[in-house]
Amino acid sequence: MIFYRPNNLKNLFELLENSNATNYFLAGGTDINLQTKNIPKNVNIFYISHLNVLRNITEINGHISIGSTATFSDILHSDYLAKHLPFFQNSLKFFASPIIQNLATIGGNIVNGSPTNDVSPLLLILDAKLELISKNNSRIIPFNSFYRGYKEFDLQKNELVKAILIPKNAENNLETFYQKVGARNSLTISKITVAGLKFIENNRIKKIKIAVGSVNEYPRRLVNLENYLITKRINEIKKDELTKIIAVEITPISDFRSDQNYRFVVCLNLIEKFLGINF
Amino acid sequence: MKIKFILNKNEVEIDANPMTRLIDVLREHFQLLGTKEGCGEGECGACTILLNDKPVASCIANLIHAENGVILTAEGIAKTKIGTLLIDCFDETNAVQCGFCFPGFLVSSYHYLKTDGEPNLEKIKIALSGNICRCTGYQKIFDSVLMACEKLDLS
The missing domain is CATH 3.10.20.30 (Beta-grasp domain)
Structure with missing residues (x-):
């Protein structure tokens, strides 16, 4: 293992280019330190937490840009986010616990790629984008297309997530919902997470976005469900149709946290709760 | 390095x-x-x-x-005024059982007293939410921190 502490972004990309081992980025370390047994010995580690350019929370072209190494504490204490994205900020209050929030970074949560990660369902419904940078290139992609499979990403070799971009008005005039279910109230590790935004006028669904975590190989929007719900009146929604669509769109697994059936039923219950229906 | x-x-x-x-x-x-x-x-x-x-x-x-x-x-905190106050409160309420988790509770409680300090049970629970006591003596731990907040308020 060789450890690098680049002086700036330019230096980081030069070092990356000259590296011929597997490269790891180290920010808060809260995930990487749990995986050290599985990390091969001949890796190069690039520390990035000290690069302030990756940590800012700012406004750019109608978007709020959150640097990838912003910690969850940075996010929770940002007055700017409290003003513009209060739902996003409040939803993350129960991310892990304070002693992890002070280290863990939003970019790390995304690229660790756990199907249970707390932040992705929120980014999906808020139409977030990712700003990716490499030595000579920079591109912006919809967050929706970032995950390709279990821990597979739209990320090139030596490419880095620079920032997360959320439209400034993403929450405006919408009813919001975020709930994760876990074993404890403290340090809740998600068994099922449902995030949603909706706009209902005259009892009819005019806007609807639903994303789920922990029930697929990566967090995703339930597009077929959204298509079924849009323009419907709440009282037109049928339990059997809803169940059938969700059964196709989510593929929960059984693991040490819960079994498949439990995850399916709770996911369905949370979606019904979000929609405000009681069959 | x-x-x-x-x-x-x-x-x-x-x-x-x-x-x-x-x-x-x-x-x-x-x-x-x-x-x-x-x-x-x-x-x-x-x-x-x-x-x-x-x-x-x-x-x-x-x-x-x-x-x-x-x-x-925890060693550094034990030498501070707030650290001493907390240790006295843990002692007074008999909050410490096996003691293994206590250095961690001391650090999280110290941080709460330094940055907020309001004798508010819900806030204290959130501040200590990353600390587990397997003897499960949470109530006395919360009582101690509440007591420390009140004593700090008076001093």
Whole structure:
């Protein structure tokens, strides 16, 4: 293992280019330190937490840009986010616990790629984008297309997530919902997470976005469900149709946290709760 | 790699692998055995320390994170006025059972008293939500911190 502490972004990309081992980025370390047994010995580690350019929370072209190494504490204490994205900020209050929030970074949560990660369902419904940078290139992609499979990403070799971009008005005039279910109230590790935004006028669904975590190989929007719900009146929604669509769109697994059936039923219950229906 | 930081108010320098877990630096290099290893995964809080005035799980942080920073461990906190007050309150309510989790609870409670200090049970529960007591004596721990908040308010 060789450890690098680049002086700036330019230096980081030069070092990356000259590296011929597997490269790891180290920010808060809260995930990487749990995986050290599985990390091969001949890796190069690039520390990035000290690069302030990756940590800012700012406004750019109608978007709020959150640097990838912003910690969850940075996010929770940002007055700017409290003003513009209060739902996003409040939803993350129960991310892990304070002693992890002070280290863990939003970019790390995304690229660790756990199907249970707390932040992705929120980014999906808020139409977030990712700003990716490499030595000579920079591109912006919809967050929706970032995950390709279990821990597979739209990320090139030596490419880095620079920032997360959320439209400034993403929450405006919408009813919001975020709930994760876990074993404890403290340090809740998600068994099922449902995030949603909706706009209902005259009892009819005019806007609807639903994303789920922990029930697929990566967090995703339930597009077929959204298509079924849009323009419907709440009282037109049928339990059997809803169940059938969700059964196709989510593929929960059984693991040490819960079994498949439990995850399916709770996911369905949370979606019904979000929609405000009681069959 | 040589890394400098301030540890319990003393300037220190250590030449070690920057990926070394902070808990190992504290316990093995500096013999500060108050910082305990419980789960080793950030979930139990027995290894809580203050890094740059914020409580963190030192078992999932690395030496590099301390670079040019400030660390306060349970030993350092025990020498402060608020630390002494907290220890007296833990003692008065008989909150300590086996004691293994207590350095961590002391650090998280100290941080709460320093940054907020309102005798508010819900806030205290959130501040201590990263710390687990397997003797399950939470009520007395919360009572102690409430007591410390009230005493600090009076002083």
